Amino acid sequence: MSINQSGWRPEMGDAQGSNDAPTFTGNRALMLEEPLIFEIADNSTTGVDFAEEDMPASRLGGLERQSDIGLPGLSEPETVRHYTRLSRQNYAIDLGLFPLGSCTMKHNPRLNERMARLPGFADIHPLQPVDSVQGALECIHELAEWLVKLTNMSSVAMSPKAGAHGELCGILAIRAALEARGEQRDVVLVPESAHGTNPATAAFAGYKVQAIAVTPDGRVDLDKLKERLGPDVAAVMITNPNTCGLFERDMKAISDAVHEAGGYVYCDGANFNAIVGRVRPGDLGVDAMHINLHKTFSTPHGGGGPGSGPVVFSAALTPFAPLPFVEKRDDGFHLVEEETADEHHGQSFGRMVAFHGQMGMFTRALSYIMSHGADGLRQVAEDAVLNANYILRSLEDVLEAPFGKGPCMHEALFGDAGIAEGLSTLDIAKALIDEGYHPMTMYFPLVVHGAMLIEPTETESKADLDQFIGALRSVVERARAGDESLKGAPYHAPRRRLDETQAARKPVLVWQEPELAQAAE
Numbered sequence: 001m002s003i004n005q006s007g008w009r010p011e012m013g014d015a016q017g018s019n020d021a022p023t024f025t026g027n028r029a030l031m032l033e034e035p036l037i038f039e040i041a042d043n044s045t046t047g048v049d050f051a052e053e054d055m056p057a058s059r060l061g062g063l064e065r066q067s068d069i070g071l072p073g074l075s076e077p078e079t080v081r082h083y084t085r086l087s088r089q090n091y092a093i094d095l096g097l098f099p100l101g102s103c104t105m106k107h108n109p110r111l112n113e114r115m116a117r118l119p120g121f122a123d124i125h126p127l128q129p130v131d132s133v134q135g136a137l138e139c140i141h142e143l144a145e146w147l148v149k150l151t152n153m154s155s156v157a158m159s160p161k162a163g164a165h166g167e168l169c170g171i172l173a174i175r176a177a178l179e180a181r182g183e184q185r186d187v188v189l190v191p192e193s194a195h196g197t198n199p200a201t202a203a204f205a206g207y208k209v210q211a212i213a214v215t216p217d218g219r220v221d222l223d224k225l226k227e228r229l230g231p232d233v234a235a236v237m238i239t240n241p242n243t244c245g246l247f248e249r250d251m252k253a254i255s256d257a258v259h260e261a262g263g264y265v266y267c268d269g270a271n272f273n274a275i276v277g278r279v280r281p282g283d284l285g286v287d288a289m290h291i292n293l294h295k296t297f298s299t300p301h302g303g304g305g306p307g308s309g310p311v312v313f314s315a316a317l318t319p320f321a322p323l324p325f326v327e328k329r330d331d332g333f334h335l336v337e338e339e340t341a342d343e344h345h346g347q348s349f350g351r352m353v354a355f356h357g358q359m360g361m362f363t364r365a366l367s368y369i370m371s372h373g374a375d376g377l378r379q380v381a382e383d384a385v386l387n388a389n390y391i392l393r394s395l396e397d398v399l400e401a402p403f404g405k406g407p408c409m410h411e412a413l414f415g416d417a418g419i420a421e422g423l424s425t426l427d428i429a430k431a432l433i434d435e436g437y438h439p440m441t442m443y444f445p446l447v448v449h450g451a452m453l454i455e456p457t458e459t460e461s462k463a464d465l466d467q468f469i470g471a472l473r474s475v476v477e478r479a480r481a482g483d484e485s486l487k488g489a490p491y492h493a494p495r496r497r498l499d500e501t502q503a504a505r506k507p508v509l510v511w512q513e514p515e516l517a518q519a520a521e
């Protein structure tokens, strides 16, 4: 097995002739040290040159700012260098394998970018007359048709802007449906293994959240669920495949039981990548499910945006879905922004966003779907599952695989049993940074002690998987052998081990001039 040639250990420093002596700049060759923009800038410099103008009389009634605004001033090249230097300290899918489980960090094909940048898509405005954006509406409509067909559902709301936003959309539609029935149901059931956004969504929509137990093999406990169902349960939220990387085999039985008890089934579709083209959630009795375009359909993950989380709905929930939606009629594509009296969205709960959703993500996702075709999408799921199982089987001799008896779906889940006393999952994750990888998802799902959740996606080659497996294996072997140096990792990152508790509890969010900061202490 090929192991990363640069697999560095602290004790190897001398042997490789490395020299820890500080440099004048703090830079280490191409690893550039970069101060905060406030530290390098002064507000007498500016990158823009305004012509002197006679200022019109102020209409602010004496409320003008009296002091300097204090924004950092840099010339254009200084600004460009600052952000480029910072960007080089970042890890990205274009640099290497991104093993974060539950996130589906897959390659973003360049074709998608080409399509999204076509002026007819990139330069349009949401308030343009509908007859001038027929092509854009056709794209939204075509993507919507693909999503409905791939899931075998009745309709889709395209506007939600992320998975979590889609969850809220689905739960609000469920609430509207229950209100239309005149029913007071105030509980949403969520399995213990759920992503944190599920209980957060239910609570945000005003529901009480109750946990459903998970069986020893990592799936929803159907009997416990059935016991709990009753006239107070509005919905269950189930992730399928679930966050343990397992397919919920009882999904149809779960849906039937929930429907019989008068509730609705929300499926968290974040893991759709594992089943796209192979399983249609509509066949499993799902009433609403979000699809993260930035996961399954390869659009970029942004720092909280721009994501896109369309929500597919069953026939039962379709009348309550949000506006707007695109409709194809004989004379072209229409944007339906008002409630209609028919069965389509006749009782819409309202809107999720001001406009129509993330056009740039729609064009990228449609480009991805059309370049793969139906058979290609099925292969995406198959290859993603194959890659995850390759990782699971390649590491199960050194890492505990708590549900590893059967094959997994798109992600491999490990626990920390066998790691030497005093060392932890965190130490393994930090040492992976030295190996040049973003760490895997850790301590999630909560049902596994010291969990490590690894999702390779279908876009990694066998050579890349082997190198990652080699790197992780070498770190785990050190952890099993009690190598205390792991506690200091990472050694090669721009910053060493951070005090994460302190960072979470007392984050320093505002830069202060050093003298002021000192005075405040």
Ligand SMILES: *Cc1c(COP(=O)(O)O)cnc(C)c1O
Pocket (backbone or CB within 6 Å): 102, 103, 162, 163, 164, 165, 195, 197, 198, 239, 243, 268, 270, 271, 292, 307, 309
């Ligand atoms: C990613 C994810 C979400 C949230 O999706 P965002 O697009 O990040 O808001 C919800 N549930 C699961 C299981 C996920 O993996």
